[in-house]
Amino acid sequence: MSEYEMVKKSKLVFKNEKKRKKKKRKHSEKETEEEVVDTDRLDHGGWAAVDNVKDMTGSVAIEFGNQCYVAALDNGLFNLGAPHNEGEGPSPEEVLTGIVVNENKVAFKSGYGKYLSVDIHGNVTARADAIGVLQQWEPVFQDGKLAIQGNNGCFISVRPDDDGIVAVSKTAGPSEMLKVRTPNLLTDEKPVEVAPEMKGSLSDIEVNYVKKFQKFQDKKLKVNSEDKSALKKARVEGTLHETMLDRRSKMKADRYCK
Numbered sequence: 001m002s003e004y005e006m007v008k009k010s011k012l013v014f015k016n017e018k019k020r021k022k023k024k025r026k027h028s029e030k031e032t033e034e035e036v037v038d039t040d041r042l043d044h045g046g047w048a049a050v051d052n053v054k055d056m057t058g059s060v061a062i063e064f065g066n067q068c069y070v071a072a073l074d075n076g077l078f079n080l081g082a083p084h085n086e087g088e089g090p091s092p093e094e095v096l097t098g099i100v101v102n103e104n105k106v107a108f109k110s111g112y113g114k115y116l117s118v119d120i121h122g123n124v125t126a127r128a129d130a131i132g133v134l135q136q137w138e139p140v141f142q143d144g145k146l147a148i149q150g151n152n153g154c155f156i157s158v159r160p161d162d163d164g165i166v167a168v169s170k171t172a173g174p175s176e177m178l179k180v181r182t183p184n185l186l187t188d189e190k191p192v193e194v195a196p197e198m199k200g201s202l203s204d205i206e207v208n209y210v211k212k213f214q215k216f217q218d219k220k221l222k223v224n225s226e227d228k229s230a231l232k233k234a235r236v237e238g239t240l241h242e243t244m245l246d247r248r249s250k251m252k253a254d255r256y257c258k
Contacts (some may be wrong), residue, residue: 043067045089047181051146053139056106056180060098061090062148063179064158069094070165072110076127078165080158089183098182105136118150122168132242139180140172146179147172 041048044067050056062070064080069090071081081094096116097109108116110126115135119125128135137156138149147155150167155176159166169176230243 043086044181045084045087047089047183049179049181051141051144053103053106054100055182055184056098056139057100057182058098058184059182060096060108061094061181062096062108062156063090063181070096070124072096072112072126074112076112076114076125078110078116078124078126080163080165090181098180099131101131101136105138107131107135108137118152118154118167122152122154122166124150124156124165124167130242130245132239135242145177147176148178148180 038048044063047061049063050060064070065083067084067086067088069081069084070078071091071094072078073093081091084090093111095111099107099109101107108126110116112126114126115128115131116124116126116137117128117134134151136151140147140149140155149155149172152167153170154167155169155172156165156167156178157169157175158164
């Protein structure tokens with residue numbers, strides 16, 4: 001550092017302004033002292049715990065215990081990842097995409113592009129291509145705690161013998177308590193994120209959906225010509241993805257057909 005840089009710098013103070021300037025500085029210092037720091041968010045690498053359904057959108061992670069997150073496996077199953085150090089956020093395989101279905105339910109998509117649901121054995125899996133009834137989850141907030149209930153009426157928890165993720169308990173006890181974290185800013189006016197292909201009219205949405213999955217072997221866009229009343233009903237019930245997938249399967253135009 002040069003001698004010039006070591007010289008104390010200050011602004012010129014004019015006559016009769018010293019008192020006013022000092023008072024303003026005290027006010028600023030008081031505001032700084034009252035500033036609240038979210039230490040929990042800092043400890044988790046900037047990922048804050050959500051306390052309502054509408055904030056479960058975009059990048060999210062499901063935390064059990066302290067800094068252990070649900071991680072996706074390449075076989076469509078999940079386990080509990082290793083603990084992270086203080087100040088670290090979740091790893092890429094522990095990051096999900098949250099989609100708000102309605103004011104009470106959400107859907108989660110893994111990094112492999114599949115939606116989470118519960119199989120007949122109670123295992124939490126991610127193998128669905130669309131959001132249907134089975135892919136909808138209901139977050140339950142009570143007394144500052146959170147549990148997530150699946151379509152089978154059971155709550156998500158960690159299997160103690162192998163750290164697998166399951167939904168087998170009809171009641172929410174200590175083992176079912178978790179946190180959903182997001183790096184997004186939490187505000188009361190935060191809009192719900194909508195995927196680009198889900199914007200516009202029902203006709204626009206179905207065309208976008210076809211473009212996303214169709215292989216275009218003959219370079220022709222194939223859209224189901226049946227009445228769209230079923231789509232209108234499905235959007236209200238939160239099963240629009242599943243209904244569009246069914247309409248695509250009838251066309252037998254791509255590898256995602258049932």
